[in-house]
Amino acid sequence: MRKLIAIWAGKLLTVAGKLVGKKSSASPGAFALKICPDLVSDINKIVKKKVIVTCGTNGKTTTNNLVCSALEAKGYKVLCNRLGANMLSGIATTYIQSADIFGRVRADYACLEIDEAYTPIVFKQVKPDIMIITNLFRDQLDRYGEIDITVNIIKKAIAQAGDVKLVLNADDPLCVQFGREPGVKAVYYGISEQVLPQVDDTKEGRFCPICGAEQRFNFYHYSQLGDFYCPECGYKRPDPEYDIRNVSLKTPIRFTINGHQMEVNYKGFYNIYNLAAVYAALDVASESTDDFAKLLEGYKPQIGRMQEFNINGKPVILSLSKNPAGFNQAISTVNTDDRKKDVIIAINDLANDGRDVSWLWDVDFHKIKDENLNSLATTGIRVYDISLRFKYADIKVDLMTDSMKEAVLRAVNTNSEAVYVLVNYTALYPTESVLKELERGSV
Amino acid sequence: MNIKIMHLYPDLLNLYGDRGNIECLRKRLIWRGIDAEVVTHTCDDTSFDISDVDIIFLGGGSDREQKIVCTRLLEHKKELKDFVENGGSLVAVCGGYQLLGKYYKLEDQTIPGLEILDIYTEQGKKRLIGNIVLKSDIIDEEIVGFENHGGRTYTGNYKPLGKTLYGHGNHDDAGAEGVVYKNVIATYLHGPLLPKNPQLCDHILKNALKKKYKDFTELDPLDDELEHMANRYIVERFCGNGGKA
Numbered sequence: 001m002r003k004l005i006a007i008w009a010g011k012l013l014t015v016a017g018k019l020v021g022k023k024s025s026a027s028p029g030a031f032a033l034k035i036c037p038d039l040v041s042d043i044n045k046i047v048k049k050k051v052i053v054t055c056g057t058n059g060k061t062t063t064n065n066l067v068c069s070a071l072e073a074k075g076y077k078v079l080c081n082r083l084g085a086n087m088l089s090g091i092a093t094t095y096i097q098s099a100d101i102f103g104r105v106r107a108d109y110a111c112l113e114i115d116e117a118y119t120p121i122v123f124k125q126v127k128p129d130i131m132i133i134t135n136l137f138r139d140q141l142d143r144y145g146e147i148d149i150t151v152n153i154i155k156k157a158i159a160q161a162g163d164v165k166l167v168l169n170a171d172d173p174l175c176v177q178f179g180r181e182p183g184v185k186a187v188y189y190g191i192s193e194q195v196l197p198q199v200d201d202t203k204e205g206r207f208c209p210i211c212g213a214e215q216r217f218n219f220y221h222y223s224q225l226g227d228f229y230c231p232e233c234g235y236k237r238p239d240p241e242y243d244i245r246n247v248s249l250k251t252p253i254r255f256t257i258n259g260h261q262m263e264v265n266y267k268g269f270y271n272i273y274n275l276a277a278v279y280a281a282l283d284v285a286s287e288s289t290d291d292f293a294k295l296l297e298g299y300k301p302q303i304g305r306m307q308e309f310n311i312n313g314k315p316v317i318l319s320l321s322k323n324p325a326g327f328n329q330a331i332s333t334v335n336t337d338d339r340k341k342d343v344i345i346a347i348n349d350l351a352n353d354g355r356d357v358s359w360l361w362d363v364d365f366h367k368i369k370d371e372n373l374n375s376l377a378t379t380g381i382r383v384y385d386i387s388l389r390f391k392y393a394d395i396k397v398d399l400m401t402d403s404m405k406e407a408v409l410r411a412v413n414t415n416s417e418a419v420y421v422l423v424n425y426t427a428l429y430p431t432e433s434v435l436k437e438l439e440r441g442s443v
Numbered sequence: 444m445n446i447k448i449m450h451l452y453p454d455l456l457n458l459y460g461d462r463g464n465i466e467c468l469r470k471r472l473i474w475r476g477i478d479a480e481v482v483t484h485t486c487d488d489t490s491f492d493i494s495d496v497d498i499i500f501l502g503g504g505s506d507r508e509q510k511i512v513c514t515r516l517l518e519h520k521k522e523l524k525d526f527v528e529n530g531g532s533l534v535a536v537c538g539g540y541q542l543l544g545k546y547y548k549l550e551d552q553t554i555p556g557l558e559i560l561d562i563y564t565e566q567g568k569k570r571l572i573g574n575i576v577l578k579s580d581i582i583d584e585e586i587v588g589f590e591n592h593g594g595r596t597y598t599g600n601y602k603p604l605g606k607t608l609y610g611h612g613n614h615d616d617a618g619a620e621g622v623v624y625k626n627v628i629a630t631y632l633h634g635p636l637l638p639k640n641p642q643l644c645d646h647i648l649k650n651a652l653k654k655k656y657k658d659f660t661e662l663d664p665l666d667d668e669l670e671h672m673a674n675r676y677i678v679e680r681f682c683g684n685g686g687k688a
Contacts, residue, residue, distance in 0.1 A: 146458070146505040206454065212511065214454075214486060355573065356589045358633050361460025384673035388638045391669055392466045 004103040006036035010096035026085040029092030040088070040095050041125040043110055047079065050285050051110045051126060055119060055154065056134030056175070058326050059274045060086065061302050063134055064113035066278040069299035074287065076108035084302060086115040088122050109285075116150050119157035130284050131158070132167040132277050136174040137223055137325035138359065147174070151209070155181060167280045169273060170240040171225040177209045179238070187284060189242035189257075189276040192227075194219035195249070196269065196332075210235045221269065222332075223325045242280045244272060249336065263293060267306040268333045304428045306333065309435045311412045316419040316435060320428050322353070324362040327422065331368050334420045340372050341418040342411035346380035346404060346427040353425045357385050366393040374416040375399070377407040380427050405434045412438070444659070445478040446651055449496045452504075452512050454485040456538055459591070461502035463635035464534065467644050468498060475663045477652075486511075491519045493526055497651040503537025503633065506549065506593075513542055513554050520557050527559050532626040532651040536636055540621070540629040541594050560624060562601065564594040567615065575610025575632060576681050577620050582642040587677035588632030590620075596631075598622050604630050609681040626650045639677065641670040 010032035017028065032039055044051060054064040061084040068080040081094040091112055099105045114122050116136075133154070138147060151174065158164065158181055169175045170190030179186030198219065206224065208215050213232035220226025229236035248254040252265045255272055257279050264275060275296075282289050289295075301307060304320030319334075321327040334343065349357050360382075368376070377399040378387045387397050401407050404427075411419040423431050450465050465481055472479035484491065493499065504512065516523070527533055533543075541547045544562040547554040556563070570593045577586040586605050595614035603613070604621025612620035613631070621630035628647060630636065637644040645662055652659045 148505055148507060207508070207511075212507065356459070356591060356634075358460035358463070358589060358635055361463035361466075361635055361638075362457075384669065384676055385639070388669055388673050389463070392463065392470050392638060 002036045003039060006032040006039055007096050007099050007103045008101075009035060010093065011099075014093070014097060026087065026089045026093055028096055029085070029094070030089035032096055033089060033092050038125060039092050043079070043095070043105075043126045046105050046107055047110045048108045049076070050129040051112065052130040052132070052281055052285065053112045053114050053119075053122075053126075053128040054132040054134065054277075055114050055116050056132070056169075057116070057137040057323060058329075059134040059270060059277075060084070060113045062271070062305060063132060063274045063277045064111050065302060066274060066296060066299055067132075067281050068109075068111040070278060070282060070292075070295040071109050071111070071287070073295045073298050077106060079105065079107040079110040079112075081111075081113055082302070084113060086113045087118045088125070091122060091126070116154055119154060120160060123157050123160045128161050128164050130167060130281055131161065131164050132281055133169065133175050133178060134273065134277060135169050135172045135223075135225065135325075137323055138362065151177070154178060158184060165284050167277060167284060169225070169277070170238050171221060171227070171273075173209060173215060173224055173228045173235070173237075176235075176238060180210075187242070187280055188238050188240040189244065189273070189280045190237065190240035191221060191244045191247065191255075191272060191276075192240065193245050193247065195247045196221055208233060208235050222328060242276055242283070244276055247272060257292075260289075260292070264296065268329060270329050303432050304423065307432075309439045311408070311419075311435070311438045314412050314417070314419060316408065316412065316421060318421045318423070318428075318431060318435060320423060320425065322425050324359050327363040327365075328367075330422050331364060334422075335367065335370050337418060337420075338372060339417035340374050340415070341420055342375045342377070342414055342416045343368060343373060344377045344379065344404070344407045344411060344419065344421045345386055346378075346421070346423040346431060347382040347386045348380045348424055348426045349382050350426045353427075357382050360386055360389045363389075365389055366395065369393075369395045374414055375411065377401065377411065379404050379407050380423070404431050405438070408434060408438060444652065444656060445480065446472055446497045446648070446655070447480045447482065447495055448498045448500065449493060450481060450483045451499060451501045451539075452485060452515070453483050453502070454487075455508040455512050456502040456504040458503045458505065458508075459537065459589075459633035460635045461500070461536065461633070464502070464536065464637045465500060467635070467637035467641075468500070468648065471641070471644055471648060471665065474665055486515070491522065493519075493522055493531075496526075496531070497655055498532040498534065498647065499523075499526065501533070501535040501539030501542065503539060506538075506554075509538040509542065509547075510554055512538075513556070516542065516557060517555065520559075523557055524559050527625060527627055530626050530650075530654050532647055532654070533559075533628070534636075534647060535627070535629040536633055537592060537631055540631060541592075541596060543622075543627070543629055544596065547594060560598075560601065560622060560627070560629065562596055562598045562622065564596040566593050567595045569593075571611040571615070571631075573610055574677060574681055575612070575620065576608040576678055577605030577612075577632075578608055579605035579643075581623060582640075582646055584640070584642045584671070584674055585678045585682075586632065586640050586643055587674055588630075588634040588636050588639070590631045591633070592631050604628060604632075626654070639670060639673045641665070641667045641674075
């Protein structure tokens with residue numbers, strides 16, 4: 001009964017939230033959990049097939065939603081926290097929203113994206129059958145302390161999960177260590193050839209997670225991802241069961257997984273990892289991966305994943321990045337676009353962004369200065385910090401403003417061919433609203 | 444004129460955008476027509492020569508990385524101590540600050556320090572995390588930054604870098620942050636420290652120039668409007684009314 005009241009209360013809050021125009025992705029769940037703390041503990045019983053969870057610093061939402069889309073394309077009913085609310089409250093909200101008025105939830109699969117730090121809390125109620133870990137990068141240090149702390153939290157969660165099959169990124173030395181935990185079953189996916197120029201950007205896991213010696217790379221992709229090995233203890237990149245080769249980064253991206261040709265209309269090297277993780281997870285769940293590309297057709301990217309708008313006939317591309325690795329990837333995607341472009345960068349420092357903005361200095365912002373850069377504008381709560389970052393990189397900021405709208409209006413009226421808007425988390429929704437409004441022409 | 448800056452172990456101690464501190468020191472010399480040379484000393488370097496170095500920078504890392512650095516640096520304890528005692532400029536942030544003391548006592552072990560300063564650090568229960576604002580008597584402008592440390596540093600009779608106007612500081616109820624000793628600036632503040640605190644950066648540069656060039660008097664002024672806006676923004680956001688909290 002408590003449970004039913006909790007579900008009703010949550011549903012009411014969702015409706016009330018919609019009336020006042022709020023996107024309720026976590027709060028109804030948080031409220032319902034106060035009434036019934038073990039609300040979601042029957043997910044394992046409800047789900048007929050498997051519970052698939054996705055963790056990792058970058059690519060969680062995309063990977064999780066792709067798995068969900070692929071399963072839905074196969075005709076399954078899937079419980080999925082699609083909006084990326086990835087703590088227990090977000091999962092509870094998803095649960096409430098899929099429940100009928102009798103409080104019943106039906107699902108063949110559950111696809112749950114979970115914040116690394118909350119895995120032990122979530123796993124008390126929900127045991128994953130398959131756990132994807134995409135990568136680990138420096139992220140929101142003020143919340144987690146150091147990356148070693150995150151690693152220990154995940155190890156604890158894996159031990160708690162019991163009989164789980166891990167799907168791990170073979171190219172990430174920080175991820176591969178989870179596959180070596182006692183009693184763990186793991187499969188790996190990885191990109192087995194050099195694709196990108198070998199530049200020295202901030203490497204997170206320079207040191208062997210097993211023995212502490214400095215690792216070496218036969219080649220690497222970005223950050224610490226690559227063909228790594230430890231010269232001291234022999235820890236090295238495992239041969240991946242899902243082996244990616246023949247990569248072409250021109251749109252559409254092309255590559256092969258175990259020799260099967262893939263072609264997808266996404267931007268960004270990192271999306272190859274997301275797709276490989278999905279492919280591996282489906283295979284581990286004993287779902288066929290024939291027609292893989294077709295399975296993904298129904299997938300709609302969440303906002304801010306290189307999302308394209310059209311304003312005054314000019315493409316405006318919105319990209320969300322939350323940490324140095326993400327920003328470096330976004331910058332490299334901007335730079336692979338040969339068109340003349342304006343770039344706008346918005347940096348906030350609210351709780352969901354991480355209050356510490358020192359990471360701005362770990363991003364290779366100086367690389368944004370390529371010959372095709374028409375103008376650069378900065379905005380957001382920490383507009384001064386990001387502008388200083390450019391000042392000390394000898395890059396001229398053409399406009400500093402507290403108004404995203406002003407920055408976009410200015411950029412769409414230059415003679416450039418494209419506009420890129422790079423934002424961090426809490427700047428995303430307000431920016432999307434501005435872009436939608438301008439796209440509708442209701443300026 | 445020429446200033447040589449050595450960044451110690453950027454391969455290990457680079458947790459909080461420390462390269463911003465190095466860039467700030469370097470650019471503020473170059474913008475004034477003073478030559479700046481930045482050298483790094485990394486894990487791969489076997490020799491350790493600081494005889495012609497003017498400013499040494501030691502940043503922060505995770506506890507694990509800090510331990511590796513410490514083992515390496517202990518071999519050069521005497522050179523570093525002499526460098527400081529002879530008026531060399533040393534900037535130490537976060538983990539680097541802790542390393543200058545006698546020891547850092549963790550839950551399960553004690554990392555010995557370089558004993559350059561008679562201070563010590565003990566691991567506390569909670570990490571002290573957040574924006575921080577200091578009033579220092581070595582410069583006019585408030586010092587702003589971000590702190591994130593599990594260690595509590597006990598600094599005895601040393602002069603602190605500043606009084607804490609907002610944030611924690613050396614330990615939970617210290618009311619003060621960092622240490623100033625001779626030409627050493629040691630602090631928990633990152634963000635990174637120097638770009639938003641141009642007066643502090645210039646203070647460090649002046650110390651180094653004065654030591655090296657006897658006839659040096661003053662640095663040329665720079666256009667610091669953006670730096671001051673960034674600094675003021677933090678002061679007013681957390682202390683209100685121009686920092687008179």
